[in-house]
Amino acid sequence: MIEIRDLKKTYTIKGSKEKVNALRGIDITVNDREMVAIQGRSGAGKSTLLNIIGLIESYDDGEYMLNGIDVSTLSDGKAAKLRNQRIGFVLQDYSLLEKYNVKTNVMLPLLFDKLSSREIDEKVNRALEAVNIDDLSHRKVAHLSGGQKQRVAIARAIVNDPSFILADEPTGALDTKTSGEIMELFRSLNDEGKTIIIITHDPIVADQCKRKIEISDGRIVSPEQVEK
Amino acid sequence: MKKYLLLTWMRLRKNFVEHKLIMTFYCAGTIICNRIFVEVFSSVPDLYEQYLEQRTSWAAELLLLKLLEATLIYAICFCGCAYLYKCVFDLNREQNVILSMLGASKRKVITICLLETSILTISGNLLADLSAVFFYRLDILAYIVILVSVVLLSALTTLPFFIPYIRKPILDSYRNFRDLE
Ligand SMILES: Nc1ncnc2c1ncn2[C@@H]1O[C@H](COP(=O)(O)OP(=O)(O)O)[C@@H](O)[C@H]1O
Numbered sequence: 001m002i003e004i005r006d007l008k009k010t011y012t013i014k015g016s017k018e019k020v021n022a023l024r025g026i027d028i029t030v031n032d033r034e035m036v037a038i039q040g041r042s043g044a045g046k047s048t049l050l051n052i053i054g055l056i057e058s059y060d061d062g063e064y065m066l067n068g069i070d071v072s073t074l075s076d077g078k079a080a081k082l083r084n085q086r087i088g089f090v091l092q093d094y095s096l097l098e099k100y101n102v103k104t105n106v107m108l109p110l111l112f113d114k115l116s117s118r119e120i121d122e123k124v125n126r127a128l129e130a131v132n133i134d135d136l137s138h139r140k141v142a143h144l145s146g147g148q149k150q151r152v153a154i155a156r157a158i159v160n161d162p163s164f165i166l167a168d169e170p171t172g173a174l175d176t177k178t179s180g181e182i183m184e185l186f187r188s189l190n191d192e193g194k195t196i197i198i199i200t201h202d203p204i205v206a207d208q209c210k211r212k213i214e215i216s217d218g219r220i221v222s223p224e225q226v227e228k
Numbered sequence: 229m230k231k232y233l234l235l236t237w238m239r240l241r242k243n244f245v246e247h248k249l250i251m252t253f254y255c256a257g258t259i260i261c262n263r264i265f266v267e268v269f270s271s272v273p274d275l276y277e278q279y280l281e282q283r284t285s286w287a288a289e290l291l292l293l294k295l296l297e298a299t300l301i302y303a304i305c306f307c308g309c310a311y312l313y314k315c316v317f318d319l320n321r322e323q324n325v326i327l328s329m330l331g332a333s334k335r336k337v338i339t340i341c342l343l344e345t346s347i348l349t350i351s352g353n354l355l356a357d358l359s360a361v362f363f364y365r366l367d368i369l370a371y372i373v374i375l376v377s378v379v380l381l382s383a384l385t386t387l388p389f390f391i392p393y394i395r396k397p398i399l400d401s402y403r404n405f406r407d408l409e
């Protein structure tokens with residue numbers, strides 16, 4: 001479960017004293033097994049929020065509890081371990097190691113754990129099967145199509161069986177048909193019990209999520225949150 | 229540890245295949261740096277003995293000058309190696325960012341980077357110094373002394389490579405890296 005209260009984040013632009021208030025007091029609760037879409041204009045603070053949720057960026061003020069743990073108390077090592085075991089990322093640009101093959105890419109999160117090579121192989125195969133690309137396992141990522149790359153990224157995100165999947169415009173670089181297939185994957189992962197947060201510009205993608213949150217100028221403006 | 233080595237090995241292989249020039253420069257640079265360092269320092273013990281025997285200000289000056297020269301040369305090599313290392317670091321920047329996103333702590337990323345550079349420098353220097361052993365037909369004691377000094381010197385020349393990592397926490401560059409795309 002994700003509980004965020006009055007979260008604030010300010011960036012200072014390098015070389016000048018100018019400050020950007022990326023988040024100006026965000027409150028969100030995401031329960032386990034939810035599938036949430038985050039929408040908003042470019043520059044609204046969506047990626048900043050997702051990166052903070054994913055323990056990639058720090059925040060300046062407010063409170064963030066992840067599964068009951070106060071994130072601000074975590075050391076770098078503990079945060080990394082949580083990121084490794086509880087969180088899977090899927091990004092618009094895939095963030096894969098292009099020069100390596102599919103299997104190596106999917107295996108990466110498992111290298112920071114104490115697993116035998118057999119366990120690693122089993123987990124990788126299971127993840128590849130889950131996204132229907134077990135036949136591509138030895139192909140170099142650079143030679144794959146966008147849709148296939150995104151499947152590799154999803155396989156990598158789920159290989160450690162995390163509870164949360166955070167996706168930043170995962171369909172942004174894909175055509176409508178492929179985008180639909182990727183969303184179907186996310187939905188079936190959600191049915192299996194994963195909590196999913198997806199940032200998207202695409203209303204069709206957002207409509208497939210069970211809840212929508214809109215961010216504007218570092219604040220939540222969706223009706224749901226206003227009603228409270 | 230085995231998996232770090234696996235990852236390091238994969239990375240070394242890829243870097244050598246994809247960036248032959250930088251990697252060759254890097255290896256050659258560290259080897260040359262060590263060779264010069266050894267050459268310059270090799271006359272220091274003699275000069276020191278001379279100073280002990282004569283106790284003249286002239287002998288002291290000579291020794292001091294030699295030490296200054298060695299320090300200067302080492303400082304130049306140090307900068308050169310640090311620059312070459314930055315090139316290798318840049319080759320790996322994307323991978324480091326992705327690894328930390330996937331759950332590698334700063335310590336783990338640094339371990340992988342250090343393993344990579346240590347393997348590069350130590351193996352390069354070992355080769356260079358072993359060839360010197362055969363070239364000069366040294367006896368076994370000299371051989372052992374050289375081996376020990378190789379490891380020590382390799383550690384010394386690897387030292388500058390720590391600096392960029394300590395200064396630049398890997399995740400801090402995450403956003404900048406992404407925004408560059
Ligand atoms: N590293 C950074 N340095 C300075 N400003 C940043 C940085 N990252 C993001 N910002 C600023 O913070 C705001 C929110 O950015 P972001 O979360 O990426 O928006 P979104 O994902 O909604 O498009 C923007 O104004 C952006 O320019």
Ligand SMILES: [Mg+2]
Nearest residue numbers: 046047048168
């Ligand atoms: Mg964004």
